[in-house]
Amino acid sequence: MFEINDNYLKLPGSYLFSTIGKKVNAFTQANPDKPIIRLGIGDVTLPLCPKVIEALHSAVDEMADASTFKGYAPDLGYEFLRSAIANQDYRARGVEIEIDEIFISDGAKSDSGNIGDIFSVNNKIAVCDPVYPVYVDTNAMSGRTGEYMAKEERWSNVIYMPCLEENNFAPKLPSETPDMIYLCFPNNPTGSTISKEELQKWVDFANEKGAVIIYDAAYEAYISQENVPHSIYECQGAKTCAIELRSFSKNAGFTGTRLGFTVIPKELKSGDVALNSLWARRHGTKFNGAPYIIQKAGEAVYTEEGQAQVKEQVAYYMNNAKVIREGLADAGFRVSGGVDAPYIWLKTPDNMTSWEFFDYLLERANVVGTPGSGFGPSGEGYFRLTAFGTYENTLAAIERIKNIK
Amino acid sequence: MFEINDNYLKLPGSYLFSTIGKKVNAFTQANPDKPIIRLGIGDVTLPLCPKVIEALHSAVDEMADASTFKGYAPDLGYEFLRSAIANQDYRARGVEIEIDEIFISDGAKSDSGNIGDIFSVNNKIAVCDPVYPVYVDTNAMSGRTGEYMAKEERWSNVIYMPCLEENNFAPKLPSETPDMIYLCFPNNPTGSTISKEELQKWVDFANEKGAVIIYDAAYEAYISQENVPHSIYECQGAKTCAIELRSFSKNAGFTGTRLGFTVIPKELKSGDVALNSLWARRHGTKFNGAPYIIQKAGEAVYTEEGQAQVKEQVAYYMNNAKVIREGLADAGFRVSGGVDAPYIWLKTPDNMTSWEFFDYLLERANVVGTPGSGFGPSGEGYFRLTAFGTYENTLAAIERIKNIK
Numbered sequence: 001m002f003e004i005n006d007n008y009l010k011l012p013g014s015y016l017f018s019t020i021g022k023k024v025n026a027f028t029q030a031n032p033d034k035p036i037i038r039l040g041i042g043d044v045t046l047p048l049c050p051k052v053i054e055a056l057h058s059a060v061d062e063m064a065d066a067s068t069f070k071g072y073a074p075d076l077g078y079e080f081l082r083s084a085i086a087n088q089d090y091r092a093r094g095v096e097i098e099i100d101e102i103f104i105s106d107g108a109k110s111d112s113g114n115i116g117d118i119f120s121v122n123n124k125i126a127v128c129d130p131v132y133p134v135y136v137d138t139n140a141m142s143g144r145t146g147e148y149m150a151k152e153e154r155w156s157n158v159i160y161m162p163c164l165e166e167n168n169f170a171p172k173l174p175s176e177t178p179d180m181i182y183l184c185f186p187n188n189p190t191g192s193t194i195s196k197e198e199l200q201k202w203v204d205f206a207n208e209k210g211a212v213i214i215y216d217a218a219y220e221a222y223i224s225q226e227n228v229p230h231s232i233y234e235c236q237g238a239k240t241c242a243i244e245l246r247s248f249s250k251n252a253g254f255t256g257t258r259l260g261f262t263v264i265p266k267e268l269k270s271g272d273v274a275l276n277s278l279w280a281r282r283h284g285t286k287f288n289g290a291p292y293i294i295q296k297a298g299e300a301v302y303t304e305e306g307q308a309q310v311k312e313q314v315a316y317y318m319n320n321a322k323v324i325r326e327g328l329a330d331a332g333f334r335v336s337g338g339v340d341a342p343y344i345w346l347k348t349p350d351n352m353t354s355w356e357f358f359d360y361l362l363e364r365a366n367v368v369g370t371p372g373s374g375f376g377p378s379g380e381g382y383f384r385l386t387a388f389g390t391y392e393n394t395l396a397a398i399e400r401i402k403n404i405k
Numbered sequence: 406m407f408e409i410n411d412n413y414l415k416l417p418g419s420y421l422f423s424t425i426g427k428k429v430n431a432f433t434q435a436n437p438d439k440p441i442i443r444l445g446i447g448d449v450t451l452p453l454c455p456k457v458i459e460a461l462h463s464a465v466d467e468m469a470d471a472s473t474f475k476g477y478a479p480d481l482g483y484e485f486l487r488s489a490i491a492n493q494d495y496r497a498r499g500v501e502i503e504i505d506e507i508f509i510s511d512g513a514k515s516d517s518g519n520i521g522d523i524f525s526v527n528n529k530i531a532v533c534d535p536v537y538p539v540y541v542d543t544n545a546m547s548g549r550t551g552e553y554m555a556k557e558e559r560w561s562n563v564i565y566m567p568c569l570e571e572n573n574f575a576p577k578l579p580s581e582t583p584d585m586i587y588l589c590f591p592n593n594p595t596g597s598t599i600s601k602e603e604l605q606k607w608v609d610f611a612n613e614k615g616a617v618i619i620y621d622a623a624y625e626a627y628i629s630q631e632n633v634p635h636s637i638y639e640c641q642g643a644k645t646c647a648i649e650l651r652s653f654s655k656n657a658g659f660t661g662t663r664l665g666f667t668v669i670p671k672e673l674k675s676g677d678v679a680l681n682s683l684w685a686r687r688h689g690t691k692f693n694g695a696p697y698i699i700q701k702a703g704e705a706v707y708t709e710e711g712q713a714q715v716k717e718q719v720a721y722y723m724n725n726a727k728v729i730r731e732g733l734a735d736a737g738f739r740v741s742g743g744v745d746a747p748y749i750w751l752k753t754p755d756n757m758t759s760w761e762f763f764d765y766l767l768e769r770a771n772v773v774g775t776p777g778s779g780f781g782p783s784g785e786g787y788f789r790l791t792a793f794g795t796y797e798n799t800l801a802a803i804e805r806i807k808n809i810k
Binding site for chain 1: 406407408409410411413414416423446448449450451452453455458461462465466468469470471474475476477478480511512514515518519522523524525526527528538539542543546584585614615616617658660661662663675678680683686687689690691692693694695696697698699795
């Protein structure tokens with residue numbers, strides 16, 4: 001008689017964004033005359049830039065002709081894309097990453113979930129609180145998190161690192177020693193960042209304790225300040241302790257196009273075993289490459305024109321972030337983030353819970369955001385708005401919110 | 406101190422096709438004047454059909470315009486594609502599959518590896534021998550296969566079902582009771598199929614024993630004979646015991662375009678728990694959908710024009726299969742497969758091992774095939790050729806092989 005993986009049964013409720021989707025659908029059905037503005041899920045609204053569109057069309061044409069048709073891709077991804085990444089994301093910042101340390105994938109969400117496969121289920125994880133739910137849920141699915149304690153809204157075998165206002169929403173080094181540390185900077189959901197010196201402390205801590213850092217840099221394109229690292233490998237010694245996840249979703253609008261990559265330096269080892277070779281084995285056995293035409297689209301992002309065009313998109317969203325941040329501050333909200341990140345993190349007014357404020361905003365302003373508590377107990381009393389809407393909708397949403405204040 | 410998943414260390418050697426790639430590269434470097442014909446890896450050579458190309462261009466244009474741009478896809482896949490599948494792959498064969506029983510993915514390789522996530526590591530698997538290596542390797546990675554016994558080339562905790570000549574290369578019901586049974590028909594690598602009545606016996610066996618069948622139907626488009634089932638759900642009672650995997654790689658040439666789907670009927674349960682909901686949770690947490698433009702390409706396969714065009718491609722490859730099968734039979738080889746499948750399975754001559762014959766064919770005919778022993782010990786003494794080359798190359802390869810005989 002087959003048995004299921006009963007770790008799945010321990011998972012509480014359903015996935016945050018599904019719940020929001022259901023609430024919004026119910027509202028829209030009951031109020032068809034009230035147009036909703038969505039600043040909730042971190043999905044982009046600008047179309048793919050012209051250079052990417054051109055590359056897609058051209059790659060589609062290649063697939064139409066036997067002499068240029070592409071079948072199975074190389075396991076790690078096409079070299080043209082891995083070379084562009086090595087040169088422009090790393091070498092240009094003074095970091096040497098070899099192309100066989102780069103693994104092309106269908107996105108950072110898959111990678112951040114799948115990376116757990118190569119680690120023991122006995123490892124203890126440390127996560128920020130609040131946190132992107134995928135890190136915790138995927139570890140729960142593989143049995144690494146202990147039991148779920150519904151009252152505390154926490155797992156028994158996870159080290160939570162509260163990210164609170166007094167610390168600029170950045171975590172402190174934990175007193176208990178973790179085996180795997182999930183960090184995401186610029187942060188989702190709080191929009192916070194840390195300086196290179198602060199990140200260096202994490203690298204040193206990990207190397208000292210023999211921990212591995214899973215560093216999610218999906219939002220690096222939004223960094224505007226000097227001295228905020230774009231890659232963890234800008235820190236000394238990071239190659240012996242860190243895996244970096246990158247995405248094309250937010251820097252180039254690939255949320256529905258799907259492309260990402262993971263960097264695993266060969267120096268990162270457990271005893272004699274290089275994690276690079278374990279991930280190569282997983283990649284070659286459980287994955288068959290991102291589509292050729294999508295990898296060509298990714299390559300286009302790295303061209304001169306492509307870079308100019310995607311930077312324009314990032315600037316557009318960061319202008320939205322400014323509108324939200326300044327508009328809400330004017331209206332008396334306590335806001336953070338939105339400077340090096342497309343997320344604005346705000347304190348709910350009048351001691352409302354995050355979900356109370358979600359309902360309040362939905363009903364009174366017809367604006368959808370994301371309840372901070374959905375990202376962990378320390379997110380309670382906070383709320384996330386994203387800068388990924390259109391400029392017009394973002395302006396309108398802030399006006400609506402100001403008017404209910 | 407973090408630990409790795411040491412199940413990975415138990416995996417023998419490297420992945421079959423990587424080894425072949427290395428041998429072929431070494432040969433080509435040493436013999437740049439000898440052009441290789443590849444009938445080894447099951448990769449297609451015909452370009453995508455015109456209707457699919459048209460859909461891709463059109464979807465790319467949608468991504469270029471804010472009013473039609475698509476961000477994150479629905480977790481399970483777009484309804485337009487799931488509806489087409491439900492209607493044409495299932496309803497047209499008298500099988501009712503609901504659209505929320507269909508999960509769109511980036512391909513059957515990912516799905517066949519990832520499906521293990523929702524099952525207990527204590528389950529005992531049964532696989533055909535020879536077998537597509539991904540089923541076994543991914544179970545080994547999750548710790549379900551026991552220890553690897555190098556001498557026997559088998560895992561200690563796997564039920565192997567030999568597929569031998571005397572049984573037309575189909576497995577017999579195992580005497581030991583498995584929890585999970587991997588079946589693939591039309592079969593990779595042997596090219597064998599079984600009748601609906603024979604498949605019904607497996608369904609009845611699984612229902613009686615409480616086992617689940619992972620049914621890989623990636624090659625169903627190649628079925629030419631009546632009474633060979635295209636879907637396991639054509640059998641009575643399959644919905645309570647079977648998961649079906651499908652691919653666009655071989656029926657529509659999507660090996661480098663990446664699209665597939667998994668069907669999990671809601672009736673398939675462990676106690677009260679529907680596997681459909683577990684997979685939905687995994688899909689929503691560890692995956693972010695196949696690209697919109699690729700899903701539109703998949704939809705085009707189901708149009709009337711698309712169907713006519715992909716059927717022409719399948720006919721082209723099946724003509725190659727005939728050329729190989731009949732040519733080798735004429736030359737005195739013992740061959741099977743190639744009637745309902747794009748694979749021809751041949752007995753190596755003169756008691757050569759599979760790898761000896763691989764080297765012999767590479768050196769003497771400059772033709773690349775796949776050693777049967779790479780698919781399991783019962784594949785020793787056999788060799789796989791694929792019909793996915795061009796017609797011209799296929800003809801030339803068979804001539805070359807005939808000439809060394």
